[in-house]
Amino acid sequence: MDTLTKKPLVLEQSSRDISRQSSTSFGSLMRIMDFSLMIGGMLVIGRYQSETVGLEWLLLYGCIGWILYHAGASYLNFYGSWRVFSLMRELTHVALIWFIAFSCVALTALLLFDDETHVRDVILPWGVVVATGMLSYRSLVRLFLHRLRELGINNHNVAIVGCGPSAERLKKGFESAPWMGFRVVGQFDKSQVANGASETLDVQEMIRLAHSGQIDRTYVTWEMSREADIRQLIDALADTTVSLYLIPDLLVSDLMYSRVEPINDVVTVSIYDTPVYGPTGSLKRIEDIVLSLAILGIVSLPMLVIALAVKLTSPGPVLFKQTRYGLDGRPIRVYKFRTMKVMEDGDVVTQATRSDKRLTPVGGFLRRTSLDELPQFINVLQGRMSIVGPRPHAVAHNEQYRGLIHGYMLRHKVKPGITGWAQINGWRGETDTLEKMQKRVELDHDYIRHWSLAFDLKIILLTVCRGFVDKNAY
Structure with a gap:
């Protein structure tokens, strides 16, 4: 049998040589581009935006930004091959690392000077320009590589x-x-x-x-x-x-998450594991802290109004604290504005139903609009929860369903979230049938298998765009 005539090769030797050299070449090019954007951008913006910021300060700020970003980018292999990763994942990582570096530069300027002139006039526009430049040229590089590959190169x-x-x-x-x-x-x-x-x-x-x-x-x-x-x-x-x-x-x-890990020269393969670890896990934690602080700053006044409404319309505490399972099934205390006259937190917890008689005068409104869950941003800052992840269930419900649904407890391989992939796909609210809970768990598993920072941001944006009111929330 002539196997070569059966399926001939079409790749030329010269294109393969280019392919092997391209990763190093593009990595060097991106380092030069990043350095030029940060140092050159700082000098140009400082020259035209402010006459009070000296050249030595401009160079200092630019170098701090470059050193911090380059350290993070090198650690996460930004200058290596991203061939098997999507463009959105690459851009999300770049944006987050740059945000951290930019924030450190801005904080340095605020600590060195009593006013915010340097930050307002120079550092803020510099951060926007550099971010726009890096995201734009990386997108163009990807498009260029795609075109090369269509031509049989790279x-x-x-x-x-x-x-x-x-x-x-x-x-x-x-x-x-x-x-x-x-x-x-x-x-x-x-x-x-x-x-x-x-x-x-x-x-x-x-x-x-x-x-x-x-x-x-x-x-x-x-x-x-x-x-x-x-x-x-x-x-x-x-x-x-x-x-x-x-x-x-x-x-x-049908694994939950799999990766290879060498231990004393013995190669191990994980069958059930968490994808949120190492540098990307740290970035998710930073994402949680930054967004939670920003959101709590915005909703602090509405939360005060809600707290007063809860206190004035029914007897009992403002917050309902319930034990639920967190990361790796460890018990955590989850906060919510109290929406019911009873506070069940034991071996038997009755799920909320439509027109539930246990609801307080403002409880139904708070649950339909998800405003009762705003205190969970405090749980996020505590490290017990994440903004995005599988929704936490009452301990009694966990114990009930873990024996009925295969792989139920694997949803606890990541921190529980305020919003999640199942919720934005319509699977929230009462789970009065086993099939409903199975579908929710299936989507939770999909989230863990395909987790990335870009996926988190997608879920957050979809949550905002689709609103917090849901027909199944009651």
Whole structure:
């Protein structure tokens, strides 16, 4: 069988050379662009915006901004390859790191001087210009790379070993995201398997192509029972420059979150884990603190009015404090404005229903508009909750549903949130049937699997745009 005529390669050697050099080249270019924007932008804006800020201060502010941003950007690999990440995810990370660096520069200026002249006249417009510039040029670079990949430049040749469900899923993933620049040159397997599949090539042909430098990445999707074949393939590719990836068959299961972690030279693969950790976890925490402080500053007066209304219309405390499960199932105290005449927090908690007789005179309005949940921004500042995440349920409901819904407790692998993916998709309010709770849990799991800072911002924007009033909230 002539496997090359069966599925010929179309990538030229010269384009692959460009592909291997492009990551370093674009990384250096972006460093130069960032430095020029921050230092040059500060000097230009300072020259035209203010005559009272000296050159030495302009250089100091610019250098502080550059050092802080560059440290964060390098730590998060902003100057490396973002081939497998979406543009929105890249821009979100850039914006957040820049906001932190800019805030530090502004704080430095306020600490060094008694007035806000430097911040108002120079640093604030500088921050806006730099942010606009960085987001714009990174978007243009992405568009340029997409165009190159359409022309067959900056692409990586990918070989998939195996022809099972995981191989098909992986192939479809590459084909559905051409912006990543991965070209699947074929699926390969042992000769006896390849001969029985019309679109599968002999794995020996893949090894020959790898040795000739015509394959950049190889993904092995064989079942773990084929350990001998996997070891033989690893040995055969050891004398090549191919990047080799192993996809154990267990990873195509419906996992919560999976990542590889070496421990004392032993490679471990997580089955159930949280995606919110490390630098991105820190950024989510910063996002929570900054937004919560801003929102509490805006709604402090309305919260005072609500507190008075609650106190004057029914006997009892202003706040209702209930024990719920937080991160990793640990009990936390969640705050809400009291909307009912009773305060259930035990082994039996009755869900609120439409026209519930337990509601206070203002309770129904507060629940329909979600204003009763404003005190939970205090929970966010305490670190017990996040702005975005699965909604916390009463402990009694958790114990009830964990035995009825498979994987129910996995929703606690992240902090509970004030708003969430399930809520903006219409699954909030009373869960009077098991199917309703199953759908909510399913969407909570989807949020955890696909979590990113960009996804968080999307949920926040959708929450604001769609309003806080919901027909299912009562």
